[in-house]
Amino acid sequence: MQEEAKGSVNPTWSKSMTSTTTSNRRLTEEEREHAQAILQKVRQEISKAAIGDEQLVWAIRRYVYIRLQHDGRGKPAQRKILKLKKMVSQKGKCTLCGKELPERGAELDRYDAMKGYTEENTRLLCHSCHREDQAKRGFA
């Protein structure tokens, strides 16, 4: 049964998409300085907009933070739909160990973090496989 689950994923594709092929883009020294300047500017803008109101600082910071996260990860509702699609296409099994995925708590894993949460770039894993894989890739 487990072998069948693994076999349902194209082995060559799956192999070529493993951890070793992907590494996240890093900033050069110059780019990091530019990014720091952007961050500094955003902080100043928030501070200016909030005019000393600490609760407003908190609310604006949270608003900006969440939107920036959505830019990179998509909205939670989109990820939820993707999870359901993956659950169906993987027949409810973890891509790595082939075991039945829990109804809640199965985790979307991106082959390449920069390519986002698309059907092609993700697989659904059980929590322990995801944690192990992340550790292997040096993300945890």
Ligand SMILES: [Zn+2]
């Ligand atoms: Zn697993």
